[in-house]
Amino acid sequence: MNAHPTIKERLGRSFDPAELRRIKRLWVRHSIAEDRRDIDGLIATLSIACVYEIVPTGQRWEGHAGARDFYRELFAAFPDNAFALSEIVIGPQGVMEVATLTGTNLGPWAGAEPTGLPVALQVLILFPWDPATERFTGERIWFDRGAVASGV
Secondary structure (H helix, E strand, O other): OOOOOOHHHHHOOOOOHHHHHHHHHHHHHHHHHHHOOOHHHHHOOEEEEEEEEEOOOOEEEEHHHHHHHHHHHHHHHOOOOEEEEEEEEEEOOEEEEEEEEEEEOOOOEOOEOOOOOEEEEEEEEEEEEEOOOOEEEEEEEEOOHHHHHHOO
16 A cells, blocks of 8 residues: 555555554553653654644644654643543544643644633544554644634
8 A cells, every 4th residue: 555545545444343443542542642741652653754734724744753843832832731532433544533622822833822811622633544554644633723812
């Protein structure tokens, strides 16, 4: 399979229960590492060629160094951040989650200057799965940019 599988190739992936358990376990490890602000633990769940992308802004971070920068910026922007999961889908293509990110915006985020205000952002996050490395190839993140500037 090529480095950037087509949608047809992704849809053609089989539903192997053992693989789905591995994907779920890795997502749980990733979530625990994020809750602990453990950047090394987060990186351990990612392929070397991972890409982090904030879709509404077009911002991208590439590779493990980029993922580290992404998390440093996130944790500085919202040092008290918490994610409350409301939806999750796990399949052979990866994980899709819907969560509410709460925290106080104390640093720049997604191209916006810090407001000092509490925020509650509903975020949609896709964690694409790479079956060859059995790691996530990063995250694609969607949210309402206006909600960052206006606070809760």
